[in-house]
Amino acid sequence: MSTLNDYGKLDEAEQQRLVAHRRTRRRIAIIGLSSIVLVAIVVATVVGVSESKDNKSRSQTTSSASATIRAVCNVTLHPDSCYNSLAPLAKSGNIKPQDLYKLSVQVAVDELSKASKNFVEHGVKKLNITDQKTLEAIDSCQELFSLALDHLNNSLSVKNTNLFEALDDLQTWLSSAGTYQQTCIDELESVNGVLTTLANENFKNSNEYTSNSLAI
DSSP: OHHHHHHHHHHHHHHHHHHHHHHHHHHHHHHHHHHHHHHHHHHHHHHHHHHHHHHHHHHHHHHHHHHHHHHHHTTSSOHHHHHHHHGGGGGGSSOOHHHHHHHHHHHHHHHHHHHHHHHIIIIIHHHTOOOHHHHHHHHHHHHHHHHHHHHHHHHHHSOGGGTTTTHHHHHHHHHHHHHHHHHHHHHHHTTOHHHHHHHHHHHHHHHHHHHHHHHO
8 A cells, every 4th residue: 555655746746847847838838939029020020121222322322323424424415315315324333434335335326327228218219219318318327327437337336445545536436427427318308308307307316316325
């Protein structure tokens, strides 16, 4: 009996230890879970603050870049077309003068190429022109457009490190490119009013972009 009582007491003590052990494990689990939740909240807060700072920093960088482009375009004769053509650079952050200049010229090249094609395919060909003087003026225009594109491409071929050294050449090429485009319009004006209007409409943007590049 005494042995049974002893075993009974041992079982009761063991049971209490088990209960206490379970409570301890439960407390540890709750504390562990709470710690995980707390860490998650802290991490989320830090990441949120960091992203907010990054977004603010990017916004400030973009704003500063836009202001730089505005300042550069204000020296041109066509500041609005200048800014619109260079605006994509605002997202890049750190803007170098060479980047502004080269993008400006590239836009002029693209626009002149498109305008030349439109002038011939959607204008000249549809008019079925037979007048010899007008046809000669059109041929002259095509040659002038080709020369203008060559000069614009020449100004793009100069390496960034040599841009300032080649300043005189760049000014000559860009000035000539603008002159060639205007000469075409002048020649058309003396032979055909419809073609003159068409040329003015087609080459308005390329003329402005070339002028902007020269100013920059």
